[in-house]
Amino acid sequence: MSDLAQLERDVEEILAVARWYGLDHFEMRFEICPPEMLYSFGAYGMPSRFAHWSFGKAFQRIKMEHDHQLSRIYEMVINTDPCYAFLLRNNTRVQNRLVAAHVLAHSDFFKHNIHFAGTPRNMLETMAASARRIRDYERVYGREQVEGFLDAVLAIQEHVDPHGYRFAVRERGPGGPEPAAGAGVQAPLLPDKDLLGFILRHGRGLADWQRDVIAIVRDEALYFWPQFATKICNEGWATYWHLKIMRSLDLNEAETIEFARMHAELIQPARTHVNPYLLGLRVFMDIEQRFGEEAVFEVRTACDDVSFLRSYLTAELVQELGLYVFRRIGYEWRVGERDWRAVRDTLIQNLFNCGHPYIMVENGDFHRQGELYLKHYYEGVELDVPYLEKTLPLVHRLWGRPVHLETVLDDKAVVFSFYGGKVSKRFL
Amino acid sequence: MTTRFTVCREDWSLHRKGRLDQQRHREKVRQAIRDNLADIISEEQIIVSDENRLVKIPVRSIREFRFRFDGHKQKRVGHDDRGVAVGDVVAGERPPLLRGKSAGREPGVDYYEAEVSIEELSELLFEELDLPDLREKTESQLVSEGVEFRDVRRHGVTGNLDRRRTIMEAFRRNALRGRPGFHGVSPEDLRYRTWVPVHRPESAALVLAMMDTSGSMGPFEKHIARSFFFWMVRFLRSKYDNVEIVFLAHHTEARETTQEEFFSRGESGGTRCSSVYRLALDIVRERYPPEHHNIYAFHFSDGDNLTSDNDLCVALAEKLVKVSNLVGYGEIEGPYYYTSTLRATFRRITDPRFVSLVIRDKDEVYKALRTFFRSSARG
Incomplete structure (x- = not known):
């Protein structure tokens, strides 16, 4: 046989x-x-x-x-x-x-x-079609152009809202109506977790192909989200x-x-x-x-x-599996706690939002200049500052106007801003 | 309920996306390396490595930047597989090496180190270098040998079988015998490609590598000189078949050394730079007459020369410049600062074939290489 x-x-x-x-x-x-x-x-x-x-x-x-x-x-x-x-x-x-x-x-x-309920089940074909379009964009607009733009979009691909109304934005994706020129971007009534979607809806000066690329990455991020979660x-x-x-x-x-x-x-x-x-x-x-x-x-x-x-991780399981919390002390990583609640809470904290920092769009018309104001909802772990300073210019590249990110360092609120040039930092 | 399923085996040989993107990634790594050559080439670990080894180079610009947590400040969870107690070390991290924040292997922290071979690095570096002002000297026209496949014969090495011609021969033979078509190959059809040696004339060059090994040359100064010579030697040997390199080490006296000795030995004592210039002149006169050789001399020192020796040094250096295409003097400015340096004295030499420069930092080795070995010649 x-x-x-x-x-x-x-x-x-x-x-x-x-x-x-x-x-x-x-x-x-x-x-x-x-x-x-x-x-x-x-x-x-x-x-x-x-x-x-x-x-x-x-x-x-x-x-x-x-x-x-x-x-x-x-x-x-x-x-x-x-x-x-x-x-x-x-x-x-x-x-x-x-x-x-x-x-x-x-x-x-x-x-x-239930978390997979909203995922499109024909994603193999959808992604193939998206890949074809991106290849076409590379042909038309140049590989460096498209790649550079993708670099920026992928840098914020985790910042979508898996619990929001997922695919509403898509309908106005490529070729959708550009926001009226000159009109100030409406500040969101409530903070919006869907950073990619927000840029897609309110970003000015984006070409159709760029809006399409954002929409593609956003759809794929939403599709993959339940797998990471x-x-x-x-x-x-x-x-x-x-x-x-x-x-x-x-x-x-x-x-x-x-x-x-x-x-x-x-x-x-x-x-x-x-x-x-x-x-x-x-x-x-x-x-x-x-x-x-x-x-x-x-x-x-x-x-x-x-x-x-x-719901289901118990003291007995933590004991049996020998789980422990460890953290960095000096140059080494050492076992910190063995209490089962500490283990459970650390696990959950690390898994929350698929392990990504929780960042919301607070204002799309900051300074009444159409600047983008993002806020990191700090929960005890600081952001990686060198990475932040490299990522902010990428967001700026998508938004086309100054961008700000509020977070917490040493228990103090701080805003990083990028107006083009160099990232600046200001404690609040 | 019946569940349907299929099992199949497809031909995936045309699916090359991973390879293509890997290639693109490698291109980006190469570009990043090229952009950071100045930093990279004077890395300690490269200079001391043997030639075939791969070296790991931290590459910043191809990281995938995103908003992320500071990995060092995050608590994590692990399994206790052998019994650990509070306070036990579960993972270590190398303390930072030469340069600031070095990437270590630690849990969950995204680090990226590109692995490149010295050869690959050389290739990138040498793209920009050339031996300047190379003139053909009349008599001692040295040749570099190469081979070219230019001929076809009936006998040869199987590896060089010219299949196209062999099959043509078979067709021709069959056609002549009135049985057109292909009915196998017989020995008389075999044709081999054959090479002929070709001689490319090339000028001969002598490089005098001169280094101060006196007591005032600290670890930093030596490292700089070594870095420069390391790349210089590799560069010359890779680009030209006929370059002779003579290594001269000096303190108050100069002597000829082997390449290994030159890079590994350290000495002590005062400095009398004239000694090395005198030795260089002797060697040139006795073994490498200038009418047959292009002569390049490079001298590295911290400039801390005996004051009484300076005049003699200038005089000898001027003599050396006269017989050379280029004399380079690199002064390495260490943590100590000397007011009266050899470089100041050397300012008296006005011949454009004499070039001096100061190296203050590791990354200036690159600048030195580019200054001395640039393709457009001076004067």
């Missing part, structure tokens, strides 16, 4: 087991591909995404880590309907079965988790299920050992970060034990990482 036919039979069996357990996934498209493709899908987040050097940088890093066996990617799965899963060409039969079970659970998660529970879910499904299969001794080894590798604890596979798996197992199997499905539907950990 050919490998492909073998894999097909294996997948069929795994699907049956998954169905029996109650998993409900999108229709699956398994594609076998060489390692290099997996690196590139990993770097881009999607096979059809537009080209940019930053993806090339990620590609190089992933490839290097892979070549040096620092990490290994077995699969990649994307949130689309049908759901595409890419399997590594040289996977063994056991590896492929584990991966198939794992991605089925991801697919089930994509389909049922559910990293732990999504991986936990997939791990929880590949374990269950693999244990239901009829594996021989060698296969059992191979599976056990691979699984153990996946859930290896790390000293300097949290392994999402391990943490997510253990929380789900604990939920099953305490509340029954029904509850597991409810959690999968309702939670993102923050609510997942806030």
Whole structure:
């Protein structure tokens, strides 16, 4: 029997087991591909995404880590309907079965988790079309031009509002009406988290292609957002299920050992970060034990990482997993606290807003000069000032007028401003 | 409910996006390196590295800037895999190296270090350099050898098989025998490309590398001189087949050394710069007659010369300038400041073939290289 036919039979069996357990996934498209493709899908987040050097940088890093066996990617799965899963060409039969079970659970998660409800499921095609348009812009307006503009847009790609009315702005995207020339930009009535959307709506002097690029990056950021927001529970879910499904299969001794080894590798604890596979798996197992199997499905539907950990990370789990808080003292990182509440709260703080600083547009007509006033909602961790000073000019490049960012340094409110030239700093 | 699925294996060989963007990224790295050559080439770790090693260079301009938290001020969570207690170290960071904030491997902090080979770095640097004022000297026309493939023969090395001609021969043979078409290759069809050696005339040059190794040359001064000579040697050897380099180290006395010795040894004692100029003149007279050689001499010192020696030094340097295409004098201004320096004395030399400059900072090694080795010749 050919490998492909073998894999097909294996997948069929795994699907049956998954169905029996109650998993409900999108229709699956398994594609076998060489390692290099997996690196590139990993770097881009999607096979059809537009080209940019930053993806090339990620590609190089992933490839290097892979070549040096620092990490290994077995699969990649994307949130689309049908759901595409890419399997590594040289996977063994056991590896492929584990991966198939794992991605089925991801697919089930994509389909049922509430945070994915708004994501367009045809993003593969959408991104391909966007990539084509960006390529056309490069041809027409020059590669350097487009790349430089993308650099600026990507610098603020995290600043979207995943809970707002997501795709309303898109309708007036490319070719949409330019705000009336000369009219002062309306200050938002309420602070607006959607920085990209705000620039798209109110930015003056942007060419159509530039507005389109902003809209593309914004749509993609919104599409990816739930994946970053559910990293732990999504991986936990997939791990929880590949374990269950693999244990239901009829594996021989060698296969059992191979599976056990691979699984153990996946859930290896790390000293300097949290392994999402391990943490997510253990929380789900604990939920099953305490509340029954029904509850597991409810959690999968309702939670993102923050609510997942806030509701279900217990003192016992923190103890069992040996979680601790560490911080930098001098040149070293040292264990600070082991109290479970401190661990939980630190985790949640780091996961909040997908780990990005929470920045709002406070005013789009600051100084009544159409200047952009942003505010960082400080929650105890300061911003990286050198990065801030390099990012502000990029925002200026998009906005076309002076930009300001208010934040907190040494417990004092401070405003960084960029009028062109050099970034200045003023304590309030 | 039946769930449908497909399994397939596609041909991905044309999917090259990752490679292309990787290439673009590398281009940007190269550009960043080119923009920061002045800083980079005098990095300690490069000068002491062996030739084939890769060096890591912090590259700033290709970071992906964004609003982010100060990683150093963030608390993090880890797993206790072997039992840790409060206060235990879970990760370290190298203390900063030569330059300010150096990137360390620490959790979650985005750092970027480009890895480049010395060779790649040389290539970028040498694009801008040339041996100035190179004249063809009449007799000792040295040649650099190269090969060119210009001929086709019936015998040769398999690797040089000219497949196109071989197949043409097969067609021709079959056609002559009245069986047109291709029916395999027979030995008589084989054709090989063959090379002929070509001689390119090139002028011979001698470089005199002279360095002050006296006690007043501190670690900084030596580092500067070494950096300069490190790149100079690499540059000359990479660009010209026939450049001879003679290394002369001096304090109160001068002597000829090997390249290794030259870069590694440190001595003590006073300084009498005339000694090295005298030795240079001797070597030129005895071994490299100026009518056959283009002579370039570079001398690095901290300028702290014996005052009584200054006049003699100028006189000898002027002699050396007369037989040379260029004499370069680099004075390294260290933390100590001397009021009467050799450079001030050298101002008396008016010959345009004498060039002197001051190096105050590491990044001025680059300036020195560009001043001495620029393609448009002077005077």
